Amino acid sequence: MITVASLTRAQLGERLAGPGIHLRTGRFTTLLRSPIGGVADGIHLLYGDYPLHEGFADFHLDLVRPATLRRWLRPQVSLLYDGRSMFKPLPLDQAFPMFEWGLNWCVSSRANRYLIVHAAVVEKGGRAAILPAPPGSGKSTLCAALVGRGGWRLLSDELTLLRLDDGMLHPLPRPISLKNASIGVIRDYVPGSVMSRAVTDTVKGTVAHVRAPADSVARAVETALPAWVVFPRFEAGAAITAEPMPRAETFMQLAQNCFNYSLLGAEGFTALVGLVERSQGYRFRYGVLDEALAFFDSLPAVS
Amino acid sequence: MKHDRLAPLLAGALRVPEELPALDEAGWDLLLRQAGAANLLATLACLLEERGLLDRIAGPAREQLDWARVLARRHRQGVLWEVRLIRQALAEPGLPLILLKGAAYTVTGLPSAHGRLYSDIDVLVPEERLGETEAALMLAGWAGTHHDAYDQRYYREWMHELPPMRHLRRLSMIDVHHAILPKTAAMRPDPALLRAAAVPVPGMPGLHVLAPVDMVLHSAVHLFSDGEFNNALRDLFDIHRLLCHFGNDRRFWVELLPRARRLELERPLFYALRYGAMFLGTPVPEAVRAEVAGPSPGLLVLMDGLFRRALLPDHASCGDRFSPLARFLLYLRGNWLRMPPLLLARHLFHKAFLSPRKSGPEAA
Numbered sequence: 001m002i003t004v005a006s007l008t009r010a011q012l013g014e015r016l017a018g019p020g021i022h023l024r025t026g027r028f029t030t031l032l033r034s035p036i037g038g039v040a041d042g043i044h045l046l047y048g049d050y051p052l053h054e055g056f057a058d059f060h061l062d063l064v065r066p067a068t069l070r071r072w073l074r075p076q077v078s079l080l081y082d083g084r085s086m087f088k089p090l091p092l093d094q095a096f097p098m099f100e101w102g103l104n105w106c107v108s109s110r111a112n113r114y115l116i117v118h119a120a121v122v123e124k125g126g127r128a129a130i131l132p133a134p135p136g137s138g139k140s141t142l143c144a145a146l147v148g149r150g151g152w153r154l155l156s157d158e159l160t161l162l163r164l165d166d167g168m169l170h171p172l173p174r175p176i177s178l179k180n181a182s183i184g185v186i187r188d189y190v191p192g193s194v195m196s197r198a199v200t201d202t203v204k205g206t207v208a209h210v211r212a213p214a215d216s217v218a219r220a221v222e223t224a225l226p227a228w229v230v231f232p233r234f235e236a237g238a239a240i241t242a243e244p245m246p247r248a249e250t251f252m253q254l255a256q257n258c259f260n261y262s263l264l265g266a267e268g269f270t271a272l273v274g275l276v277e278r279s280q281g282y283r284f285r286y287g288v289l290d291e292a293l294a295f296f297d298s299l300p301a302v303s
Numbered sequence: 304m305k306h307d308r309l310a311p312l313l314a315g316a317l318r319v320p321e322e323l324p325a326l327d328e329a330g331w332d333l334l335l336r337q338a339g340a341a342n343l344l345a346t347l348a349c350l351l352e353e354r355g356l357l358d359r360i361a362g363p364a365r366e367q368l369d370w371a372r373v374l375a376r377r378h379r380q381g382v383l384w385e386v387r388l389i390r391q392a393l394a395e396p397g398l399p400l401i402l403l404k405g406a407a408y409t410v411t412g413l414p415s416a417h418g419r420l421y422s423d424i425d426v427l428v429p430e431e432r433l434g435e436t437e438a439a440l441m442l443a444g445w446a447g448t449h450h451d452a453y454d455q456r457y458y459r460e461w462m463h464e465l466p467p468m469r470h471l472r473r474l475s476m477i478d479v480h481h482a483i484l485p486k487t488a489a490m491r492p493d494p495a496l497l498r499a500a501a502v503p504v505p506g507m508p509g510l511h512v513l514a515p516v517d518m519v520l521h522s523a524v525h526l527f528s529d530g531e532f533n534n535a536l537r538d539l540f541d542i543h544r545l546l547c548h549f550g551n552d553r554r555f556w557v558e559l560l561p562r563a564r565r566l567e568l569e570r571p572l573f574y575a576l577r578y579g580a581m582f583l584g585t586p587v588p589e590a591v592r593a594e595v596a597g598p599s600p601g602l603l604v605l606m607d608g609l610f611r612r613a614l615l616p617d618h619a620s621c622g623d624r625f626s627p628l629a630r631f632l633l634y635l636r637g638n639w640l641r642m643p644p645l646l647l648a649r650h651l652f653h654k655a656f657l658s659p660r661k662s663g664p665e666a667a
Contacts, residue, residue: 084342
């Protein structure tokens with residue numbers, strides 16, 4: 001199997017600027033092309049373990065510099081989905097984050113054989129914990145700590161894919177997106193974590209991406225059984241609390257975090273009921289990562 | 304299936320889906336992108352499903368088709384629900400309701416509905432009851448979208464429809480028509496004739512759709528008199544499927560041409576039959592083909608050059624260097640057909656120089 005790491009940075013840059021690479025993440029293949037150095041840097045740094053595939057691509061993405069007069073003053077980057085621009089251009093510096101967001105958009109707006117929850121999902125011993133959360137609740141920080149130091153496997157930091165036919169969680173291990181203060185927190189808490197250059201002034205503030213653990217990438221076809229749904233909330237200095245949630249409330253909160261719940265109709269409802277029946281929900285507040293990790297290791301098995 | 308820029312993979316796929324299981328991965332990659340650009344991905348999926356071929360499609364391509372089928376299923380549910388609510392809104396004041404195009408195909412379960420995705424529901428009501436219809440829809444939560452005074456005048460004085468209405472909560476769109484062509488157009492098919500021939504929808508009291516011949520003619524005039532070709536191949540495929548479906552009945556072919564003449568729509572019918580046959584192999588009886596009047600041979604050469612490009616998906620793999628020009632000329636032609644030259648000049652001037660200063664994205 002050929003991986004991105006088999007190419008030098010220079011070769012990767014050439015391939016990206018020319019025919020592109022068929023980058024395989026989980027079960028999706030993206031034909032990515034871009035002459036922008038920041039994109040090649042990000043791919044080289046964070047996607048070394050990912051296979052390169054030939055032939056069919058699920059998504060065709062180009063990151064290009066729009067040919068407007070503005071390019072001389074304030075250079076920009078545009079994301080093209082099969083030749084069409086789907087979003088407003090961003091400052092050129094945000095090219096790599098734009099790839100990450102664009103790929104999330106591709107999956108969440110198209111892959112309708114899964115119920116897709118906006119949530120991180122990690123696994124240990126075959127059982128998975130889902131961490132849904134609105135932005136700013138400390139979901140990604142917790143996720144990065146769990147997979148960086150807690151011995152959990154990363155299924156995904158953003159998109160929990162629930163297979164409609166068997167209720168299993170399908171991995172989509174990709175870089176973990178950290179924002180603002182979390183960047184420093186994880187840099188200190190997970191020594192040796194590989195992180196992309198922090199990009200400032202994005203719509204989400206300052207962002208940086210952490211490389212997914214090699215083991216999680218290697219196990220990208222191994223599904224997991226849902227067992228816990230933990231709604232995290234970070235509060236500086238707060239003592240840890242974990243309040244079990246009634247099933248109905250877990251259901252409603254999860255549904256609100258789904259991208260395609262109403263699109264899937266009855267099928268989505270049934271899948272989500274199955275997930276909630278198999279899982280225990282918690283409303284979880286934490287202030288210290290060590291304590292949070294200890295809580296996750298103490299999660300009782302659900303039958 | 305070889306790839307020719309003016310006869311793309313997608314046209315062949317719609318014509319002979321039976322050959323698709325033999326397509327390789329690179330072929331699927333291109334075909335699905337062309338289908339996506341043409342808004343025909345779900346249609347392609349449904350076509351394969353109807354023929355029992357889905358299981359024979361290569362894994363990753365099959366999965367993309369499955370994604371699209373989910374959209375089509377949800378779309379159908381959504382349309383049936385909206386139609387029910389529109390019907391409810393208009394039932395109490397006793398307003399007649401005829402559905403046009405996509406929504407008509409969906410409620411009658413025509414093959415043209417399978418996998419067809421569209422963004423608004425088109426209805427036809429008598430012009431003298433337009434005000435009542437608008438009021439009833441507003442009471443049920445739909446509101447007009449174009450608030451600019453010029454746009455209001457454009458729609459209400461010159462067009463064949465009200466400014467599009469959007470539901471305040473569900474965001475669904477309705478286009479309320481009182482005719483199928485603008486008041487300013489040279490061709491004036493009498494809407495009273497269309498309404499008189501409309502047929503009830505079984506199981507949905509009070510709901511009507513156009514008669515089969517009228518449905519085809521409306522679809523043809525919409526495609527070949529408009530200047531927008533974003534969904535052109537989809538619309539041509541609609542006509543193809545309508546003709547294949549209704550064409551089983553011999554009376555349909557007997558009625559089609561006389562009806563086209565009566566409604567002054569023979570020219571669009573000519574184009575529909577010609578390009579349907581050219582791209583999709585639409586079966587047309589020889590007698591009809593020989594009788595229907597087209598443009599002069601010289602003009603036909605020009606129109607072939609334009610339509611053969613504009614009917615293709617707007618995708619990098621389709622068309623040639625003349626395609627953008629063809630689309631632009633047909634855009635001008637579409638406006639020309641909609642309005643007399645002076646009015647058109649004024650309208651295009653307003654849209655080009657005056658509207659952008661005030662509004663922007665909602666321009667008509």
